Amino acid sequence: MALNDPAQRNQVIILQDGYSRQEIGDDTAMRANCTCTLVRCRDGTNVLVDTMTAWDGEHLRSLLGEHGLGVDDINVVVCSHGHSDHVGCNYLFQKARMHLVGACASHGDLYMSHFGSGKPDEELALDSNGEVVVIRSPGHTLSCVSVLVNNSQLGGRVGITGDLFERREDIDDESIWKNAGSENEKLQREERSKMAHCCDFIVPGHGPVFSVNALMRKKLKQYAVSSA
Numbered sequence: 001m002a003l004n005d006p007a008q009r010n011q012v013i014i015l016q017d018g019y020s021r022q023e024i025g026d027d028t029a030m031r032a033n034c035t036c037t038l039v040r041c042r043d044g045t046n047v048l049v050d051t052m053t054a055w056d057g058e059h060l061r062s063l064l065g066e067h068g069l070g071v072d073d074i075n076v077v078v079c080s081h082g083h084s085d086h087v088g089c090n091y092l093f094q095k096a097r098m099h100l101v102g103a104c105a106s107h108g109d110l111y112m113s114h115f116g117s118g119k120p121d122e123e124l125a126l127d128s129n130g131e132v133v134v135i136r137s138p139g140h141t142l143s144c145v146s147v148l149v150n151n152s153q154l155g156g157r158v159g160i161t162g163d164l165f166e167r168r169e170d171i172d173d174e175s176i177w178k179n180a181g182s183e184n185e186k187l188q189r190e191e192r193s194k195m196a197h198c199c200d201f202i203v204p205g206h207g208p209v210f211s212v213n214a215l216m217r218k219k220l221k222q223y224a225v226s227s228a
């Protein structure tokens with residue numbers, strides 16, 4: 001088997017690019033929905049990250065259908081955090097062995113300590129190869145998590161970060177992620193820098209996937225250091 005055989009990679013599939021923008025004609029309102037990502041692990045585990053709003057059920061079913069999957073084929077649901085545009089369709093995935101909302105793991109009415117040490121560096125592997133793992137990435141909310149996909153078909157490591165990054169442009173314009181809300185700006189800056197240094201690609205909470213370059217890493221580190 002060839003080492004770069006795509007079948008031997010974990011597949012990161014963006015089902016829908018997220019967005020967030022000011023509502024036209026109403027300065028007090030926003031339009032937003034999350035980036036929704038499917039990870040098809042090479043051991044057969046299917047992970048869905050962030051499930052959009054509660055109004056997106058039929059839309060999400062059809063997005064999965066385009067990849068030959070039904071809602072019962074999802075093994076694990078991960079929501080980067082508990083805001084309504086990231087958890088809305090969790091109810092569809094009744095066959096999943098776990099729903100992880102931030103650091104809170106559950107199945108039905110059973111709440112599990114799978115991610116419960118509280119240590120900042122704890123990791124939870126979702127696949128049998130230990131290549132797709134959940135880590136804590138606090139800032140936007142204090143219980144935010146991200147999914148790291150090693151050995152991805154995009155080439156390298158992908159961080160699916162929820163609102164740790166709002167979109168690519170927030171690296172140059174900090175007001176974008178700050179205005180989206182941050183429970184701890186200093187921590188979020190540190191986590192953003194850490195994430196950029198360990199990932200080749202980032203799937204942000206409300207924008208398309210982007211590749212991380214040296215200049216971005218340098219900027220994010222400077223922000224983190226100067227706010228320390």
Ligand SMILES: [Zn+2]
Nearest residue numbers: 083085163205
């Ligand atoms: Zn969000």
